[in-house]
Amino acid sequence: MTKIKSTIFIFLGFSFLFGVIPNKKTHLEDDLGNTSNQFTNSRVVTSHSYFNGNEWYARVVNDGQWATDEPPLGVPGGLWPRGSNNSVLYDAGIWIGFKDDQNVTQFSGVQWQSDFMPGPYGVTDSDNENYRVYKVNRWDDATVSDWSDWPVDMGAPWQDNNSDGTYDPAVDQPYLPLDQTLYSVYNDSTDHPVFGTSINGIEVHQTIFGGVSAAHNDLSRTFFIKYEIINKGSLNWHNARFGPWSDVDLGDPTNDAIGVDVDSNMVYCYSAEAGAETDVFGISPAVGFRYISSVNSLDDTLSSGGCIGNDCSDGVGAIYSSPGNQDQAYNRMLGLDNDGNNIYDPNGQELRFTHTGDPVTGTGWLDGSTSDKSMFFSVAPGQLIEPGDTVGFVMAVIIAQGTDNLNSITELRDASYEAKTLWDSNFNGVSLVDRPLLESDEDYGLFTDFTTPSVGPGHTVQLERTYHNGGNEILNMSLSSDADGYSMDPASAAIPPGENASLTFSYTADNYATTVHQVPSEISTIQSAVDAAMQTNFNAVIELIDNDNYNTQSYVADYSYTGDTILVASGTYTENIYIDNKSINLIATDGDPTSTIIDGNNGGLVLIVDSGIGLFTLKGFTIQNG
Incomplete structure (x- = not known):
């Protein structure tokens, strides 16, 4: 299914102001709320899970969809x-x-949605958490809820280690031919x-498994x-x-x-x-x-x-x-x-x-x-x-x-x-690998990038991320970037198996200088002033260096400066303006919006703002005839 990233076209027929200059130090909380640089082992049971037992990530839902999109x-x-x-x-x-x-x-069947519902055939309580997607790793044990609750009674495959015909999570184990298994019935x-x-x-028993x-x-x-x-x-x-x-x-x-x-x-x-x-x-x-x-x-x-x-x-x-x-x-x-x-x-x-x-x-x-x-x-x-x-x-x-x-x-x-x-061959000769397993505690186990909001000269913006080690070896993490200003606190982390760590990522901008452009006394048109304004939007390659050898943590992170200011004297400016990938503060010097007019001369959109991750401020104009 094609997903198109669209440019946003803004036709403005009135006066307004939007865009905020960050404080000296801005802290952006993610969906996890406040956390500290401490290890925890909390996990959440939901109706969906994901396979990540090797180089693959595949989201699995308990209605028969797998590798399915994330709402x-x-x-x-x-x-x-x-x-x-x-x-x-x-x-x-x-x-x-x-x-x-x-x-x-x-x-x-399944085709962007599902004809199936969770649970064995005939159940009426399909939202019961007993019909969730169960996920276990080779190194788990009876202290892990999906291992101890492994639904043998619903048909989940298992290994009867003591041959007594009864599943005992302290002795027996779920079906684990490799490193990781996910089971669901629908x-x-x-x-x-x-x-x-x-x-x-129809009743379907679905077992997904894999490893390295x-x-x-x-x-x-x-x-x-x-x-x-x-x-x-x-x-x-x-x-x-x-x-x-x-x-x-x-x-x-x-x-x-x-x-x-x-x-x-x-x-x-x-x-x-x-x-x-x-x-x-x-x-x-x-x-x-x-x-x-x-x-x-x-x-x-x-x-x-x-x-x-x-x-x-x-x-x-x-x-x-x-x-x-x-x-x-x-x-x-x-x-x-x-x-x-x-x-x-x-x-x-x-x-x-x-x-x-x-x-x-x-x-x-x-x-x-x-x-x-x-x-x-x-x-x-x-x-x-x-x-x-x-x-x-x-x-x-x-x-x-x-x-x-x-x-x-x-x-x-x-x-x-x-x-x-x-x-x-029943996986004869497979040499399984003990290893750390880097996981995200964000929604659906996905890793978000390190894009930050616009930041002023010398200012710092911070992002918090929580990572989980789902493997059975210590997970070592550090940060690398091809751009100055990025850092991680702590600078390195060693996350024990089964535990979480909250890390703070910061970007500190250079002490760059912004410029005020005067229209028309210094530059004749608003578009010319926009073209002369400083470049504000950049990107950096951010890499999390870790010893989970079956994942890639490399991102192109966008960051931006707050940008130049364009002061426009009263008058009528007949032009169509395009702001491309820049932070711009466009402000009329006269307090009366009727005295400063941008007229599109019926030539289409009067003002197109494609500022990307940058800021855009508009104040004190009348915009007409688009």
């Missing part, structure tokens, strides 16, 4: 590398479709806002999802299909292309334009969904898969656009277009997939229209799914980065085969 701003929910806030996946979740005994299409016994069908009796290995580098860029799907209703599921859907936003989503590697059982997204993601990733990565294994008699190969979006058909209609109802979505999972017609490649070969060519060699059917798109795959069972039956599958979500955008696809294929091999 209210719609920040993508699948980010890589962890800590960078680089978009990879905007939203994702499962699709389930079938025909009932009357040959009516039934469908439940069902479709609610309204279906996505696809509009009736209740289908000293012997397998690609594992740090992979996480696994195991779906167990139970028919808890009264319907027979004929010709059923199961699989993931995702709105992929790989950096800049407007240059995304989708491909299917049928031999690898993988659908993937890559950047079709070499160097297009330099400002985001350096080298464009590729991200893929690999079908790893079936659970209870699903086929070993994909049934269908490929591209969803208005531009997936290379300009030939909207036959692959986002499904608007259950029939269109089910058709895609059957390997048809939205209207139920067969899919043909450019050579006329009938397929159940889109874009099965090889972008690395430039052969076959390639996605030729880059834009914001979604991708999916489906798998089929070998028989009718009757009430009480359980089916499922395991998939891997993998990102890989090569020497360029196409070599990243090659690296992705290699990583997908390693993921398959590791799963098939």
Whole structure:
């Protein structure tokens, strides 16, 4: 889903004043309120959590959405590398479709919202915290609430260390094949806002897990999802299909292309334009969904898969656009277009997939229209799914980065085969790594940048951030910047496992000099005075140096000065003014706004203010004829 950062255009038809010059020392509290430089171990249980067991960050909600956007701003929910806030996946979740005994299409799924509700099928208290997303790490124990409360009674997988058949958190443990596991259960016994069908009796047990290995580098860029799907209703599921859907936003989503590697059982997204993601990733990565294994008699190969979006058909209609109802979505999972017609490649070969060519060699059917798109795959069972039956599958979500955008696809294929091999061997040979795990205690575990408000000469502005060590080794932190004036208090921190530390970040401005410009006595027009005003907006690269080797904490932080003042004598000024990325104080010297007029001469917007992070003050004018 594309998010556009817009310039704000201001047409002012009256007199007003806005903008504040900071005090000598300004302290900005974040949402956590006042904290001190002390270690604490408080954590909050909510209906959502996030996977961060390796280089990935993926927000997980208890209604079946994962790598899902963060409200209210719609920040993508699948980010890589962890800590960078680089978009990879905007939203994702499962699709389930079938025909009932009357040959009516039934469908439940996720597509920017969910047809599911938290908890096992039939519950009426879906907001009960027992139906939250449970998250545990390999180094946790019974003192951690999600470990001690691990919902074995609802179907959560676990390891019975003493073989007594009863979960004892002091002896037994949740299912932890790697470093981190998240579990949730949800069902479709609610309204279906996505696809509009009736209740289908679906209960889904979702287990997300991953970690890092000293012997397998690609594992740090992979996480696994195991779906167990139970028919808890009264319907027979004929010709059923199961699989993931995702709105992929790989950096800049407007240059995304989708491909299917049928031999690898993988659908993937890559950047079709070499160097297009330099400002985001350096080298464009590729991200893929690999079908790893079936659970209870699903086929070993994909049934269908490929591209969803208005531009997936290379300009030939909207036959692959986002499904608007259950029939269109089910058709895609059957390997048809939205209207139920067969899919043909450019050579006329009938397929159940889109874009099965090889972008690395430039052969076959390639996605030729880059834009914001979604991708999916489906798998089929070998028989009718009757009430009480359980089916499922395991998939891997993998990102890989090569020497360029196409070599990243090659690296992705290699990583997908390693993921398959590791799963098939029950992760034999994986050498797990004890380590610190840097986490944010802000909303959704995201890391905010270090952008500060405008600061006067010699003034200081401060930001407080609280960090958590979710690992099992001491987390060491310090600050580095390519600009003078930034500091961290304390200058370094060593955060013990499981504890928090509140750190204060400060920026102190130079003793810069501002100028007062007189219009028209010194400069003839207001626009000329704006152009002559000092540059006030800058940016710096801020890095948190830490020993969590599977995250990146590098930000481009914006900072600004308070700027010059433009004093305008009474009179009429016929001009259209554009203030671009500067702090400006624009003030009329006459106290009567009717005596100082900016007239746009009916030439469009009279005053455009695009001051970025800077200040803008306007006082004592009449603005007319825009």
